Amino acid sequence: MAESEQGYLRDVQYRFPDRLKARSILHTRYGRGDWFEWLAANIPLPTGGLIADVGCGAGSFWTNAPQSVPSDLKLRLFDISEGMVGAARTSIAAMQRWHDVEASVSDAVALPMASASVDTTIAVHMLYHLADPASGLKEMARVTREAGAVAVVLNPANTMIELSELARAPFGGERDPRSEPLSSEQGLALMQGEFTKVDVVRYDDELRVTDPVDLLGYLNSLPIADKPGVMEKLAIAVEEAFRRTEGGFTITKASELLIGHK
Ligand SMILES: C[S@@+](CC[C@H](N)C(=O)[O-])C[C@H]1O[C@@H](n2cnc3c(N)ncnc32)[C@H](O)[C@@H]1O
Numbered sequence: 001m002a003e004s005e006q007g008y009l010r011d012v013q014y015r016f017p018d019r020l021k022a023r024s025i026l027h028t029r030y031g032r033g034d035w036f037e038w039l040a041a042n043i044p045l046p047t048g049g050l051i052a053d054v055g056c057g058a059g060s061f062w063t064n065a066p067q068s069v070p071s072d073l074k075l076r077l078f079d080i081s082e083g084m085v086g087a088a089r090t091s092i093a094a095m096q097r098w099h100d101v102e103a104s105v106s107d108a109v110a111l112p113m114a115s116a117s118v119d120t121t122i123a124v125h126m127l128y129h130l131a132d133p134a135s136g137l138k139e140m141a142r143v144t145r146e147a148g149a150v151a152v153v154l155n156p157a158n159t160m161i162e163l164s165e166l167a168r169a170p171f172g173g174e175r176d177p178r179s180e181p182l183s184s185e186q187g188l189a190l191m192q193g194e195f196t197k198v199d200v201v202r203y204d205d206e207l208r209v210t211d212p213v214d215l216l217g218y219l220n221s222l223p224i225a226d227k228p229g230v231m232e233k234l235a236i237a238v239e240e241a242f243r244r245t246e247g248g249f250t251i252t253k254a255s256e257l258l259i260g261h262k
Contacts, residue, residue, distance in 0.1 A: 009080065009129055012226070016083040017058035019221035024060070026218045026251075030207035036064040039124070042201045042257050043151045049119035050074045052143060054108045054136075055126025059088030063095060076118070077103035078111060108136045113143040120144070124153040125255075128181035137194045141262060150260040152191065154184035155253070162251045166241055167219060170233035184256035195260035207251040212238050215249060 013019060027035065039061060045051065047070040053061065056077040075098055079085050082105050089103045106112055108123070108130055121140040130136040140150045157180065182190075184200075191198045209215050219225060219234045241249050 006080070006129075006131070008223070013223060014057070014079075014081040014084055016081075017087045020057055022217045022221040026207060026209065026214055027205075027253075029211075029214060030209050030251075031205045031253075035203070036061060037066050038203055039153070039257070040066050040069050043122060043259070044120050044149045045069055045073060046119055048072050048074075050076065050117060052111065052113060052118045052121040052140075053077045054111065054121060054123040054140060055079055055129065056088050056103065057084050057124075057126075059092050059103070061122070061124060062088075062098060062101075063091045071097050071099075073098070074100040075102070076113065077101070078106040078108065079103075080105065080107055109139050111139055111143050115142050116145045118143045118145060119148045120151060121148070122151045122153075125155075127152055127154060127187055133182050133187070134190050134194070137190055137260075141194055141260070144262065146262055148262070150191075150195065152187060152258045152260070153255055154182060154187040154258065155255050157183040157185060159255070160251050160253045162249070163215075163218070166215075166237055166249075167222065167224060167234065169237035170224075170230050184258065188256075188258055191258050191260045195262060197261040199259040199261075201257045201259070203255045203257070205253050207253060209249045209251065210247060212242050212249075215241075 051073050053059070053075065056079050059077060062075060075092070077085065077088050079088070085103045085105050089101070092098055092101055104112065108126065109132070121144045123136070123140060127133045127136055137150070137152070144150050188198060188200060215238050216235060219238070220231060225231050225234070
């Protein structure tokens with residue numbers, strides 16, 4: 001990834017939580033509704049443990065964590081976006097649930113943590129943003145202690161394919177010229193090179209979107225919408241899709257949690 005691409009992520013796409021929030025609406029309004037419970041049930045979060053959240057975004061895991069998650073965790077949050085780190089800090093403090101929290105602007109490939117100090121390192125929907133995901137995994141493995149875990153969430157190739165096809169409409173159905181994001185299948189292969197054992201847990205869901213505005217909000221948050229004239233064409237594509245599907249646009253999605261053990 002060129003520096004300009006990382007700059008785009010830091011200064012435009014993830015400058016503030018608004019775009020991420022627009023996308024999460026689709027999942028929370030139309031999805032299974034148990035994402036955070038599922039994550040909490042499958043990620044090792046030992047009581048009193050030191051947890052590193054890499055690419056923490058606005059800290060949504062911690063603001064939505066079910067009561068089963070021990071409140072005495074020591075949270076260390078990292079993100080390259082200052083706006084995200086600020087939002088995470090503010091939202092987590094407002095909850096008054098977590099009492100040992102430090103959030104800082106840091107790159108996933110250079111975490112300000114001592115080697116073998118962390119019980120669980122998590123990276124939810126972020127590894128695909130790294131120019132060199134293998135270096136990111138190496139760094140996460142470095143900070144994690146011997147019996148600890150590195151929990152990475154990625155999406156399988158072709159997740160939300162119906163939405164990707166819709167987003168291609170303004171380009172005459174051609175594929176987006178940017179490379180496909182790192183899939184969970186590719187992430188698993190990388191993790192198997194770094195860890196002695198990797199467990200895989202899959203989350204399947206189906207979103208039956210009934211309000212076209214939610215779909216437009218999602219599309220408007222994507223990098224393609226930054227190009228002039230694209231949103232107008234996407235709006236027409238959404239209208240046609242809703243007419244075709246008689247008011248309910250269905251999107252199939254999945255995520256995989258890959259848990260690496262050293
Ligand atoms: C899709 S968001 C996911 C946020 C959060 N983990 C969640 O699940 O809500 C990806 C996040 O990774 C951050 N990010 C991208 N590249 C990064 C890097 N090199 N180091 C640290 N964070 C990065 C972005 O700023 C963004 O907040």
